[in-house]
Amino acid sequence: MVCDDESDVLRAYRIALASKYNVVTASSGEECLRKYEGELKAGSKVDVLLLDYKLGDMLGDEVACKIRDMDGTKIILISAYEIESNFLGDLKQRNCITAFVKKPITMSSLLSTIEKTLQSE
C-alpha cells in the first residue's frame, strides 16, 4: 500500500510498484487507515506500507502508530521534511515504523528499500 497526498507522486509510486506488487493507493491519512482496515477485514494482509509523512489531514507518524495498534505491518516512512533522527529512532523503538527514506528518492532505490524491508525480520 502507498499513501501520499500528492497525486503526481502517488501515481509514480503506483506505476513503479505495479510491475512487482499488487498496489493499493490512499491519498490521505484517513483514507489510508480506512483502506488498511478494509484489506485486513478482507483477509488480504498488506505486506508493506509506503507512507508519506505530511499528509493533508494527518501526519505519517500518527497513521503509522494507529496501524501498529491494529495488527502492525512493515511501514516505510517517507518525507520531504528534515525529520529529527531522535524522533525517527523513537518511532522505530515503538514499532510504529520499520524504515525511513528521504525524498527525493529514485524509484529503483525505493524498490530496493521495499525489497529489503520485506526481507527483514
Next chain:
Amino acid sequence: MRLTGAISKKSAAFLVTLAVLAAVFSFASYAFSSAVSASISSQSIINTNSNAQIQASDLSHLLSQTLEGVSNNLQIIASAHAVTSGNVTSAEPLFNSAQTSTQNLTSAYYWTNENGTLLLTSNGTATIFPAGSGLNLSERATFFVPKSTGTTYFSSATPSLTNSSNVYLFISQPVLSEGHFLGVVASAIRLTALGTFLKSQLSPSFRSSVGILDYNGTVLYSGQQSLIGQSVFGSTFQSELPSSLKSTFDSFLHESLAGQAGVYDITVKNITGTLAYQPIIVTDSLGQTHQFGVLYITAVDTLTGSAIALINQQRFVSTAIIVGIGATLFATAFMILRWNKRLGDAVSEKTRELVQTNLQLSTANTQLAAQSRAQTDLINIAAHELRTPTQSILANAELLRGAIVPQSEPMSVTQSGGKSVVEPGRDYISFPNIPQEDVIELVESTFRNAERLERLTQTLLEVARIDNKTLRLDYETFDLNELIRELIPDVQKGANVNSTQHLSPINISLDTDSPNLYITADKTKVGQILSNLLSNSMKSTSRDGGKITVSTRDEGDHVVVSVKDEGRGIDPEMMPKLFNKFITNSGTGLGLFISKSYVEALGGKIKAENNTDGRGATFTFTLPIKKPENSNDQNQDLVDRKAM
C-alpha cells in the same frame, strides 16, 4: 525650591547637621565672648576698686595731716606766752602768720577768752563773725567742748554766723595755763575750700569724685553742693538715694562711721562704679586719736564700660563671622550636594538608558533568534515544497526512461576532462509495461511539476521582496469582477489536477451587485491575492460538492471582496498568527502572508473569521477604487532606499 527635591534626604540631614553645628559654634563663640567680657569686667572692677581705695587712703591721710597741721598751729598759738598772758596785741601776729601758712584752707584763726568773748580774729576772712570784737561765742561747741575736754576739738559742719550758706569746719584748742582754762584758740576751715583742695589731689586720669562725712554722718563735702551740711540720715539725703543703693549705702555708713575702711561696687542706671571709703583719723593735743570723719571716693568704672562695649562689638562681629562662615558652608554644601544629586540623577538616567538599551538589545536578540528560527523554518518548508515536485519529476523521468530505454544500457558517472558524464548505470530499472495513458500522465505531470517549481521560486522571491520592502506595484484600471470570473476555472482546474482529494469540482460562484467593477490597482497582485484565498478555501473544503462564494461590493471609494467557504474553518489557535509567514498545515504557509502584504501595499486591509453558522471561514479584504495618492512616492522611496 523644595530642599528635598533638589537633594537627597541623606544630604538634607547632612545640611541640617551642618546648620546645627554652625549654630552651636556661633553660640559657643557668643558665650565665650560673654565670659571674656564678664571676666574683663570683673578685672576692671577690681582694678577700679583698688585705685579708688588707694586714692581714698591717700586723701584720707593727706586730710588728716592737713587738719593736724591746722591743729598743730592752734596748739603752738595756745601755748604761746602772748596768749597765755592774754596779750592780744602781741598775739595778733601769731594768728596772722598761722592764717598765712594755711590760707589755702583756713578762712581765719580766732581767739576767745575764758568767757567765750571773741578777743581776736586773724586777717584773712572777716566774714566768719560779725564785725567788731566782743562777740560771745560761749554757746558754741567750738568753745565749750574743748573747755570741758581740755583737748583739741574738731567740729562738725557748722554754718557761718554771718551767712548760713557758708559752712565751716572748726578746729579749736583750749588755752591752758597751769591747769587753768584761759580761753580757746580756733580755726575756721571753709568746707568748699577743703573740697577744692581734695579735688586737686585726685588723679586727673581717674574719673572720680570725693566726699567727706563727719563722724555724725553730716556731709562735709560733696561734688553735689546742695548736700553739704546735710545729714546722710536726714530725709533730704535719703530721698535722693536710689532705692537699689539703700542697703549698700547703709552698710557703707555703718562700717565707715565705725572706723572701718572698705569698698563697694555700685551700679546705678547700668553704670558700674566703685565706692571706696577710709576713716579720717586725727590726733588731739593730748595725743589721742579720734575719727574725724569718713573720706569716700566714687569712681565710674569707665574701663569696664568701654571694654564691655568693645567686647560686645567683638562678640557680635565674631558671632556674625561664624554665622556667615556657617551660612557659606551651608550654601556650598548645598550646592555641592545638589550638583552631586544632579550628577547622580544623570548617572541614574544613563544607567536607565543603558538598561533600556540592554533590554532593546535583548529583545532584538530574541527577535533575531526568532528570525533565525523562521529562516530555518523557511528553509525546511522550502525544502519540502521544492522536493515534492522534484520527487515527481525525478520519478516520472525514471519511469519514462524505464519505459523507453533498453535495459542493457548500464548507468555510470565518469570524469572526463574535468566534467561529470552521467550514463545509465546499475540503478537502471526497466518499466516496459507502463500503459499508454499512464505514460501521457507522467509526461503531463512532469510539466506541471516543473511549473510548480517555477511558481514556488517566484513565491520565494516575492517574500524576499516583501521582506526587503522592494515590492513594485504596477497600477492599471481593470474590471475586478471579470478578473474573478477568469480566475475561477483556473483555480478549479489547478486544484483538481494537483490534489487527489477532490473528485468532483467545488462550486465557486461570484456574488456581485453589478456585472462590472472597475478599480485601479496592480492586476497581477490582485489576481494573486484571489488565487491564494481561493486555493486556501479549496484545500479547506475537502468534501465533494463543497461551495465557495466570492462576493464583491462597491463601497464608493473602495471595494470589499470576500471569499466564503464551507470548509473546516480556522483553528482558533491559528487565528492570531494566520497571516504570519509559515503558519500552515499544508503548503508553504506563505500564501496568506503574501496576500496580506499585497493588500496592504495596495492600501487595503484584510481579515479572516469563521462563519457564524459554524461551517467554514470567510476571508475579506478591501481595496481602494482609485490609486492612492502617495502610492508613487512610496514606490519611489522604495527604489531610492534600494539604490542606497
